[in-house]
Amino acid sequence: MKHCTAIAAIVLIAAPLGAEEKQAVLAPGEIVAAAPKADWAAIAASDLLVMELAADAKSKPRRVVIQLMPAPFSAGWIRNIRKLAAAQWWDGTSVNRVQDNYVVQWGDASEKKALPSGLEVVPESSYVANLASPVPCPVDVTDPGMCVGTSEYLLSNPIEPDRYAASGFTNGWPLGTNGSDMWPVHCYGMVGVGRDMPPNTGTGAELYTVIGHAPRHLDRNIALVGRVIEGIEHLSSLPRGTGALGFYETADERVPIRSMRIASEMETDKPLPKFEYLSTESASFAAYADARANRRDAFFIRPAGGADICNIPVPVRRAE
């Protein structure tokens, strides 16, 4: 067991425009496109959860690719999700809820399907990662940079708070912190664990993703386990449910889930594409985040001077 200490945070402070900076008029997308290959970090296939929905009305396949979070965030639920995928538990379940400007949710509509044995009951303390003590990396992690441990770097780099918390990015993920804890934040496309009233009742079998304005009030009240990195349009463009909370009222409306698998465990003739994210510790990301906060490209006449963390989506792309 080893301790990991890699934390980095991006300081997002509006800087006045100097003469040199005025020449840096690249749009955020152009900065990303120009980022050197070394600034991109590979996403392991073992961290990808692939959901295949039933084909759409035009017989087109609908695949949604989810990247799971690294330890120490939500590790218990993610272990459960790996077990559920290995047990092919989601096959034959469905998308059951689509609430406009909020979430799409999927799982077993009957709420009666037996769960595989060995799932953990994860306590609410796991909604956050405590920074006071280093957190051990799971033994199966090959890249220690994927683990988060101490608060030293973070605390020496204070981040401008928004209305919810101080926030920034570590290892490609948007995180909030109060100085003693860190936690993932509910940005568009983040994937979380549905639960009942008691905060330890979410197993990971019932999942949702955000399809609207960031519902940050859910931060620290529900577990986030990953984010959709490809195919979110197959969820966000579904018809909205007309029942309470956007649940579909009839079985016909539900969208069948054919399968949900960890990419490295998929049996397929055609290998899944590889994905990579723009390292949030790279100079390219710093420039991108600054450009998101201070648009200087031609269309913009008044740079905002700031950006909330969910308005700085971490770039993810298919690797060549």
Added chain:
Amino acid sequence: MKHCTAIAAIVLIAAPLGAEEKQAVLAPGEIVAAAPKADWAAIAASDLLVMELAADAKSKPRRVVIQLMPAPFSAGWIRNIRKLAAAQWWDGTSVNRVQDNYVVQWGDASEKKALPSGLEVVPESSYVANLASPVPCPVDVTDPGMCVGTSEYLLSNPIEPDRYAASGFTNGWPLGTNGSDMWPVHCYGMVGVGRDMPPNTGTGAELYTVIGHAPRHLDRNIALVGRVIEGIEHLSSLPRGTGALGFYETADERVPIRSMRIASEMETDKPLPKFEYLSTESASFAAYADARANRRDAFFIRPAGGADICNIPVPVRRAE
């Protein structure tokens, strides 16, 4: 010509929970449902822009209702929009762009349809309302409370800034301010005026609405003219465009617009429903906004202690 001076602002500050407050465990929706009728303000039919899309694949009608902003915000563009609606200019145009987590945009896909005469060229200074001098109400406004004039009330009620600006609500609208100007902010469902590079090139003929996380970097860079108050699902659930910026690549993908009219000018056997919004100057709204920032209902174990302005959507409903 009269001067209007009604401004109110909601102070959204996290308050520590006292013993009494702990008993106030209503969810935001419950507070809204319990609001007395006197806390609701009617929306004039002359401020509603009604878009009828072609029926969907199941022959169901698709109606989108937009509330136009009151003076002094974006008044020139809104005058243009009233002329375009009276000229039935949008009939036969289409929804041309659906970009995930960003906007849906509609207008004339050919960009060649002749505009009605008499449209104004509105200068970029109109992206904001200057607070230094009172702004005259338009002569056709019957409710002076619908106009915004001086900054006195606002400045005596400082609002917690977010990463973009100080912000709050006035007469039902989410607004940002820097102390000298006020402007509408790009929350989910807000409707804006597409333009080319020069900031005075938007007429109001090309419109968009936000269907994702609030793109606040657009504030003060583009004109906002209203918000969708009913039927946004007919736009937000459309298939995403596969062209650059989410534009549809073929004419077949575009969604035809049958008509777009000001509600009070519609010729219809069945009168349009009336709408009302929860007055942002009411005690009910203050309680609702506080509850959005500090969820104390049973599901929540950690109230956020704050909320960004776009996470406090102004309640709008059909009037009885």
